Amino acid sequence: MILTVTPNPSLDRTYELPGLTRGTVLRATTDRVDPGxxxxxxxxxxxxxxxxxxxxxxxxxxxxxxxxRLLGEHGIEAAGVPIVASTRINVTLVEPDGTLTKVNAVGPQLTGAEAEALLEAVRIRSAGTDWIACCGSLPRGLPPQWYAELVARSHRAGVRIALDTSGAALTAALRERPDVIKPNAEELAEAVGRPLATVGDAVKAAEELRERGARAVLASLGADGQLLVDGTGTYFGTARVQSVRSNVGAGDASLAGFLAAGGSGPAALAAAVAHGAAAVQLPGSVMPTPADLDLSAVTTTPDIPLDRPLKEPAP
Incomplete structure (x- = not known):
C-alpha cells in the first residue's frame, strides 16, 4: 500500500484548443477536470x-x-484534513502540437493547527504502509522544514519515504535522509546550483544530492530519459514514444511506477520509464493503466552516456 501526502492539492481543469490566441474568445474542443x-x-x-x-x-x-468525490471515483481513499480556505483550481491549455500553457493558483494558507493536523493524519494512516510519497510544493503557512519533519517522523515509525519537491523544502529535507527523491532536470540543477548540459552533469548532480543525504535519486530528464543513482550503482532508462499529447503528471506517474515496482534497482527504473512514457501519450493528467504500458519499448542500462547533450538543458 502506498500512502501519498499532497500539502497543496488542486482541481486540474484541462482545455484542448484548436489554437491559442491572446485577447480573443477561445472555444475548447474538449475539456476535463481531474483531481490534482x-x-x-x-x-x-x-x-x-x-x-x-x-x-x-x-x-x-x-x-x-x-x-x-473525484478521488473516490478513481478508487482512491481520501484522508482529507479539513481546512478553512478553499482548495485551489489549476488550468491547463493544450494546443494541437502538444504545447501546454499552465496557470497554477497559489492555493490556500494553512494555519499552524491545520499543518499539525496534516502530520497527525499521516501518522494515523501510515500503519501497514509500504511507502509514503510526499509530493509537491508547500502551501502558504507551512515552513520549508515541514517536509523534513514529516520524513523524520515517518522514519521513526519505520516507514520508507519518497520525496518529490524542490527548493528550500528539498534542501531542508535532505538532512533527514529520504529514501528516494525525484527531481526533474531543472530541480536537480537548482539543488546543486549549477546548469546541467549533459547526462554526465545530471549524474554528478544526483551523486552530490546522495552525499547530502538522499539515499537514492530518481531523476526525470524529460525527453532524454531517467536516471537512477542509488547505493547499488547508476542506471539510465529511455523509452520510445510515438507522440506527446500532454506531459502533465508524467513525472508523478513515473514515481508511482517506481514505487509500485519495489522502489529500487533497474527493474523499478524500467517501470518508472514505462509509466512516464505512457502518461505523456494520454490527454490532460490522465494516469496510465497496465494496458497503456509498453515495457518492450523501454531500455535500461548501467552504461551511462555521460557525454550525451541533454535535449532540454537545465539552466
Whole structure:
C-alpha cells in the first residue's frame, strides 16, 4: 500500500484548443477536470495499476468536496484534513502540437493547527504502509522544514519515504535522509546550483544530492530519459514514444511506477520509464493503466552516456 501526502492539492481543469490566441474568445474542443496535485497524481497512477492507495491532503470548500468525490471515483481513499480556505483550481491549455500553457493558483494558507493536523493524519494512516510519497510544493503557512519533519517522523515509525519537491523544502529535507527523491532536470540543477548540459552533469548532480543525504535519486530528464543513482550503482532508462499529447503528471506517474515496482534497482527504473512514457501519450493528467504500458519499448542500462547533450538543458 502506498500512502501519498499532497500539502497543496488542486482541481486540474484541462482545455484542448484548436489554437491559442491572446485577447480573443477561445472555444475548447474538449475539456476535463481531474483531481490534482503531485501526490494525488501518484495515488491515481497507483490505483490505476490496481494497488491500494490512500491520499492525505488538506481539503476545503466546495472544491475540496469535489476533489474528495473525484478521488473516490478513481478508487482512491481520501484522508482529507479539513481546512478553512478553499482548495485551489489549476488550468491547463493544450494546443494541437502538444504545447501546454499552465496557470497554477497559489492555493490556500494553512494555519499552524491545520499543518499539525496534516502530520497527525499521516501518522494515523501510515500503519501497514509500504511507502509514503510526499509530493509537491508547500502551501502558504507551512515552513520549508515541514517536509523534513514529516520524513523524520515517518522514519521513526519505520516507514520508507519518497520525496518529490524542490527548493528550500528539498534542501531542508535532505538532512533527514529520504529514501528516494525525484527531481526533474531543472530541480536537480537548482539543488546543486549549477546548469546541467549533459547526462554526465545530471549524474554528478544526483551523486552530490546522495552525499547530502538522499539515499537514492530518481531523476526525470524529460525527453532524454531517467536516471537512477542509488547505493547499488547508476542506471539510465529511455523509452520510445510515438507522440506527446500532454506531459502533465508524467513525472508523478513515473514515481508511482517506481514505487509500485519495489522502489529500487533497474527493474523499478524500467517501470518508472514505462509509466512516464505512457502518461505523456494520454490527454490532460490522465494516469496510465497496465494496458497503456509498453515495457518492450523501454531500455535500461548501467552504461551511462555521460557525454550525451541533454535535449532540454537545465539552466
Amino acid at each position: 496535485g503531485k501526490g494525488i497524481n501518484v495515488s491515481r497512477a497507483v490505483a490505476a495499476a490496481g494497488h491500494r492507495t490512500v491520499a492525505v491532503a488538506p481539503l476545503g470548500g466546495p472544491e475540496g468536496a469535489l476533489l474528495t
